[in-house]
Each structure stands twice: as C-alpha cells, then as structure tokens.
Amino acid sequence: MSQPVPPPSGNPFAGADADAQYAPAPPPAPVRDNVVLGIVVAVVAALVGAGAYGALGGAIEREVGYAAIGVGFLIGFAAAKIGGRNPVLPFVSALLALPAVYLGQLVAIAVILGKTTDTAFADIFLDNFGTLTDAWSEAADGMTYVFLAISAAAAFAGAKKANA
Known part of the structure; x- marks a missing residue:
C-alpha cells in the first residue's frame, strides 16, 4: 500500500537537504560619502553647465531662463550622485548654481557681442x-x-533627488 503524501507546509525549504551548500549573500553596495569629490564634480558640472547655457543663449541671441533650471539640476544631481548623501552637498550645489548661471549669461552676452x-x-x-x-x-x-533663484532651488532639489 502506498503512503499518502503529506500536504506542503508552506515552507519552500522544508524538503531541502540539510547539508546543501548555498552561495553567500553578496556584500552590500559601498556607501558613497565623499564630500570633497562631490564638490569637485559640482564645480565641473557648474562650468560645463555655464558654458552650455551661454552657448545656447548666444546661439539664439536671447536669454533662456528655463535652461537655468537645467543647469542647477545638473549641478545638484552630479554632486550628490558622486558625493553621496552628505547634507552639505545640496547647499553647496545651490550656492554653485548662482555663479554658474551668471557666468552662462556673461558667456551668452559675449557670444552675441x-x-x-x-x-x-x-x-x-x-x-x-x-x-x-x-x-x-x-x-x-x-x-x-x-x-537665478530658481536655478539654486533646482540644484538643491537635484541633489536631494539623486539620493532619493
């Protein structure tokens, strides 16, 4: 006579061999917390953003205020992606957005002139x-x-968004 099969217990490992070898869990991702590198990246992003903003404004011969938002967001996002969750980075990014947009506007005026x-x-x-x-x-x-103010706010938001 055959033995009845017991119903499953709900535990997927109930019938597993006790001596089986399982791969260890992968190590956690490294924590990004390098404020200095984040600030360096923010400065580079500010210069690149200012150049692109000025080139765009100079090419079409008018101020593109909404592009200032993109410059600010780029600065904050890049700083936080590289620098990590340090609470200083959103504020530094916001402060760097102001001269970046100003410099971009100067570049646009120079191109037009x-x-x-x-x-x-x-x-x-x-x-x-x-x-x-x-x-x-x-x-x-x-x-x-x-x-200018909106670009600073966008930089702050970009830094927060990068680590959300």
Missing part, C-alpha cells in the same frame, strides 16, 4: 570683462534674478 561686432569671443570675455559685467547689469531684469 562677438557676432555683432565681429570680435573674437576670447577678446570680449577676457579683455573686456568689466564692460561685459556692466552690460549684464543693464540687461538684467526681474526675471533674471528669478531664474
């Missing part, structure tokens, strides 16, 4: 930097400052 006066970009940007900042001051309006 270079096209209209047939002068090299480097001559305008390096030799006439004071005149360039005066031109920015005259052209800046309320929205310029709003987008």
Whole structure:
C-alpha cells in the first residue's frame, strides 16, 4: 500500500537537504560619502553647465531662463550622485548654481557681442570683462534674478533627488 503524501507546509525549504551548500549573500553596495569629490564634480558640472547655457543663449541671441533650471539640476544631481548623501552637498550645489548661471549669461552676452561686432569671443570675455559685467547689469531684469533663484532651488532639489 502506498503512503499518502503529506500536504506542503508552506515552507519552500522544508524538503531541502540539510547539508546543501548555498552561495553567500553578496556584500552590500559601498556607501558613497565623499564630500570633497562631490564638490569637485559640482564645480565641473557648474562650468560645463555655464558654458552650455551661454552657448545656447548666444546661439539664439536671447536669454533662456528655463535652461537655468537645467543647469542647477545638473549641478545638484552630479554632486550628490558622486558625493553621496552628505547634507552639505545640496547647499553647496545651490550656492554653485548662482555663479554658474551668471557666468552662462556673461558667456551668452559675449557670444552675441562677438557676432555683432565681429570680435573674437576670447577678446570680449577676457579683455573686456568689466564692460561685459556692466552690460549684464543693464540687461538684467526681474526675471533674471528669478531664474537665478530658481536655478539654486533646482540644484538643491537635484541633489536631494539623486539620493532619493
């Protein structure tokens, strides 16, 4: 006569061999917490973002305020992805977004002036930097400052989003 098979217990390992060898669990992912490297990456992202923002504004010959949000987000996201969850990085990113957008606006003005006066970009940007900042001051309006502030907020949010 055959023995009845007992119903499953709900434990998938109930019938497993007690002497079986199992692979060990993989080690946890390394913790990213390198503030210095995060800040270095944020500075590089700020320079790259400023150049791209200025080139875009100079190419179309107008200010693209919404691109300032992208510059800020890029800075914060890059800093936090490399630097980790350190609470300093969102604040540093927000502070770096302000000069990055400002520098991008100066690059855009220099590109536009270079096209209209047939002068090299480097001559305008390096030799006439004071005149360039005066031109920015005259052209800046309320929205310029709003987008500077929004870029800082986007940098802070980008740093928080990278580690969410």
